[in-house]
Amino acid sequence: MREFGLIGYPLGHSFSGNFFSEKFRREGLQCTYNLFPMPNIGEITALLESHPQLAGVNVTIPHKERVLPYLDSISDDARHIGAINVIRIHNGKLEGYNTDWHGFADSVKPLLRPDVRKALILGTGGSSKAVAYALRQLKIGVTFVSRKPEKALHDNESEIKPDIIGYDSLDEKTMSANPLIVNCTPLGTYPDIGSAPDIPYHLITEHHICHDLVYNPERTEFMRRCAERGATVKNGLEMLHNQALLSWKIWTRR
Secondary structure, eight states, rough: EEEEEESSOOOTTTTHHHHHHHHEEEEHHOOEEEEEEEESSSGGGHHHHOOOOOOEEEEEEOOOTTTGGOSSOOHHHHHHOOOOOOEEEEEEEEEEEOOOOHHHHHHHHOOOOOOOEEEEOOSSHHHHHHHHHHHHHHHHEEEEEESSHHHHHHHHHHOOOOHHHHHHHHHHHHHHHHHHHEEETTTOOTOOOOOOOOOOOOGOOOOOOOOOOOSSSSHHHHHHHHHHTEEEESSHHHHHHHHHHHHHHHHHHH
């Protein structure tokens, strides 16, 4: 029986387990999907040794970047992004891919208007890099917003040095010039549902599109505050569905 799973820490918020288990049941597939809480990415070696039937895993916070040194090969788009969320295990080799950017692109495209040419990305982790890659493919310029912009810029290893600003730079001009705002931080994720990124919500208008990658709860505090100002809001559930289906295609080569 082929085995699949999810590595990251913590995993209490994960949707992948139920998604794939239901898929396997519905399609009569002899496969299992398990959660593998992994505080230290170095534990991946022991996981592979103890689960010889493991054919693929999804990768979530905080290991999307930390897993890179353990891979035998990386897809071109994942290399450009600098983050991995899917690993295919084949003949003892680990192949890294990124389906987050596809998942996000397909989720955000129906919301976009012709005037949306610039976006703010809240956070600088692995998911934010995939979102930035997706937006660049859509010809939308991006600016990252970080609590520690100097450190984020120093830690960036990509060939393209991104624009990174601090939250204290989010003035009226900047907010107005960026009609798309994407929350790539975990703020607001269950059980910490009362938290939200520290942006000037009073500067949000009906012209803003505010996309939250968080999907649990269904309506986050970030979404609630933006919707109160008339903005269009969306959570990350569709993105998760999109990237999960793409993960399955990679694992099975369908």
